[in-house]
Amino acid sequence: MKLLDTLRALTRDAGNQRWGAHSLLLLVPIGDGALEGLQRTLGRCELSSPLAGLHELHFARWVVIEQLKSGFKDEPRRPSRLDRPYLLFTADYTPLERDVAPRTLLERVAVAGEDVWEHCDGFPRDRGARVDYLASHRCDTTLYYAGYKDATPARVKTAVDRRDALSRFVVEHRDVRDPATLQRRYLEEAARWF
Numbered sequence: 001m002k003l004l005d006t007l008r009a010l011t012r013d014a015g016n017q018r019w020g021a022h023s024l025l026l027l028v029p030i031g032d033g034a035l036e037g038l039q040r041t042l043g044r045c046e047l048s049s050p051l052a053g054l055h056e057l058h059f060a061r062w063v064v065i066e067q068l069k070s071g072f073k074d075e076p077r078r079p080s081r082l083d084r085p086y087l088l089f090t091a092d093y094t095p096l097e098r099d100v101a102p103r104t105l106l107e108r109v110a111v112a113g114e115d116v117w118e119h120c121d122g123f124p125r126d127r128g129a130r131v132d133y134l135a136s137h138r139c140d141t142t143l144y145y146a147g148y149k150d151a152t153p154a155r156v157k158t159a160v161d162r163r164d165a166l167s168r169f170v171v172e173h174r175d176v177r178d179p180a181t182l183q184r185r186y187l188e189e190a191a192r193w194f
Contacts, residue, residue: 024105025089025092028121028134031120050115057091059091062089064085064088066082069083093153111132167192
């Protein structure tokens with residue numbers, strides 16, 4: 001049984017969402033002889049991520065799995081071996097609109113990550129077929145944790161910026177003893193945070 005089939009059997013009907021946040025997990029076989037080129041492409045992604053413009057993403061990463069871990073205590077006598085290296089893609093996202101389906105994100109990931117996906121076995125040249133290709137390699141997430149209830153990445157960033165501004169305010173005004181002065185300064189500065 002191939003790795004993707006095994007994972008699907010283990011994770012069938014598992015939850016891929018919580019509180020409006022969603023998980024996307026793709027496991028795609030890397031093409032024969034394409035591993036080095038893929039690793040170079042991923043290295044370039046570290047400098048400038050093609051996914052940076054996907055504002056619905058909280059987090060995303062690509063991981064090359066060359067082989068399953070072995071040599072550990074209580075390892076099975078006949079450990080499983082991969083038939084080839086795989087590319088794992090995982091992302092946490094909040095749809096930009098409530099009615100946006102995971103397929104919409106797959107469309108955007110297919111376009112944004114085209115230079116990465118082209119190293120995968122069978123990735124179609126036809127742009128129209130790419131979403132179906134990625135969807136066919138989707139796996140369910142068995143244990144999904146959402147860090148923010150109903151919050152888009154933009155809302156999370158805004159909240160973090162406000163928290164940071166408040167922290168700076170506290171540090172910068174820690175020696176102000178007059179309550180009226182402190183309140184006035186807070187109201188002046190906090191007005192810029194919202």
